[in-house]
Amino acid sequence: MSNVTNQANAAAFERICAAEPLLLDVRPAIEVVPGMTPATVLTSGAPRTWDEYVGGQRDAIVGGALYEGLAVDPEGVDREVRAGTISIGVCQDHACVGSLAGIYTASMPVFVVENATTGEHAFCNLFEGPDPQRLNYGIYNQTVADTLDHLRDVIGPILGEAIRAGGPIELKPIMRRALNMGDELHSRNTAGTVLFSRELFPRLLEIYERRPRDVRDVLEHLSSSDYFFLRLSMAASKATADAAREIEGSSVVTAMVLSCGDFAIRVGGLGGDWFRAAIPRVDAKLFDGHTDDDVEFMGGESCLAETVGLGGFAQAAALTLQDYQGGSPERMAAMNREMYDITVGEHPYFRIPLFGFRGCPTGIDVHRVVETGITPVLDIGVAGRGGGQIGAGVLRTPLACFAAAAEAHTARYGHHESLQLKGSR
Template identity: 55%
Template structure:
């Protein structure tokens, strides 16, 4: 594959396809319109299906925390009475495993969905497609999506199912849905990048649903007080909304002939990307390159990979591509303001354009670098950067930091692109 051919702008080929894919991304209008159970909201969902993050894999390929999270999901859903029964069910196929992206969903870390879990339903009103994401479990480091399942995790999941989700869903419906794009744009101006920092966005969302919540209080709707206290103390609540909005946005990018990246995700096995011009095909490389800051008492040798699809936010120009909006992250994930600014500026060199809505005040309100072009990654050697939480080998979150996608994914993707479309 020749590097000189990768940046061709020949009319009628890659340039036009990329312009169309970018325009679709930039014009997206995601609204959260409902909260429903996964079995009722997600097309094709079955009662014995457990979804997880990353490119699809057989049960035998899952290991470590992601394997433990799948087992925990089966136990929570009542698909098995014991750990051993869950393992046997996955092995013989009586409990099915699915990849979140294949169902229009995205999962944080291990990304576990089961049939009874509530999901946000986010509609892209510009293109008619829908994205889904389940709820944040709470700030306790031991969470199902971080490979943990015990009585405390079970109780928190039950609280989400039976208290929090019904209240939030009712409030969203009473408001006629909530437009997420302007909310995200404002949060960027208030210090978020809506991946690893969601404090402002969470407050803004709470304000959007407050009128409905007040009406519900007056009507004696159950669980309102507990739900609002949960929202008030969990700055990460909005992450699942930003992920669903990003999924609904990115899924509209699919345009034959485009070299723009339409998804980035990883599993316990490795990191993978999709190209807008190659549909649902994943291109998987080794685990991501990482650096970060660990919580007290933890060491680098504990870091493990158990999946993650929150980089869908970076796919549409948020997260690591808006780091300069959220310089306070240095205290959480390490680094310095200077390094964060430099990383953010780098991303302009590998993206197709600048977002017309999501803007960075520090850069004179320049639009965030948006839509990674696989050709530019290979030509420049600059790898996409993402803000993430770091998981420990014994489960739970042990820190936070940044990762970069491995080059191998882009090499494989462009090889497949040339095989399908010819050298451009």
């Protein structure tokens, strides 16, 4: 048994729970994202070669490059990427977190979130709105471009001004309340969105005198979808998970990401290595008119939420999801309970009412996953062949990448019997 690993995992759990994500600003990516250049496109998932990006994820990357004016047509993008004048990077290497295909280009506005405990920053771009045709779902056309322009020219700047004027907004208390109001902060963000809107409203009043129409646009954007807050939950989760990176000996997962071709994880004590596995079938509830054959994976890093004890790890707080992604209250509670068997401890601040306010299962230990055979469950949005959202569901992650990570961990640190901390109520 490795005391080093148990201590490291306890430290990882502690850092995750101690994170204090603050929303500082909204800025164009080029101004704040580390390593961003005018010709960079960031996308979701562990790194792949250009030819390995296929389907909707490739379409989204191409769309991002076109939107940014890096080429005039898809063939041009392909040429520039091969020539190295357009650079494709992955979100996780740039402190960003990608929703579905997760496209970031220089001019796109991003939320700037700081973990006040560590001082580190994380970034997430803005929700495009309720239209199922979105760049992050692999679609690029004039409508999508207009939406992105509106985010860049109106929504982003007004949000940024409101946030700066009133000072940083603490996201953790909003997230805690949202868990008491039916959100799990991945596939359901209704309460988070309304609570955040209320926080913003007094700040918007002063801007209203100068820019009445723009402020009305922001209000419209905030109330037109219940998913606005997802990007803040994702940025907060990324800022939180990053606090558990690079802890010598830790077998706790610090990132889970999807690309069009694989599911991959990183582990705290194993540096920047990605452990990959094929994507399994998702148990999805599809919008009318779609079948399982239409499902296509095009990336996704919103499961950073599950990495820090939210989403599928808090689904018993969001039973209305039975209508959106399928399942029954009993099944959701049972899946949620399973997650206690593979995590280091129970979150002292994020709690689940249905479980008598038991803390969310937090800090996935790859050894426990292998020992129990229970893999993390993710609440995810489902994209369709040809682009667009076609449903939502629960993804049971594949064992192979956890097994590979556990093996690498054992090779480096020796045999380990995992210890589970118990949260206190």
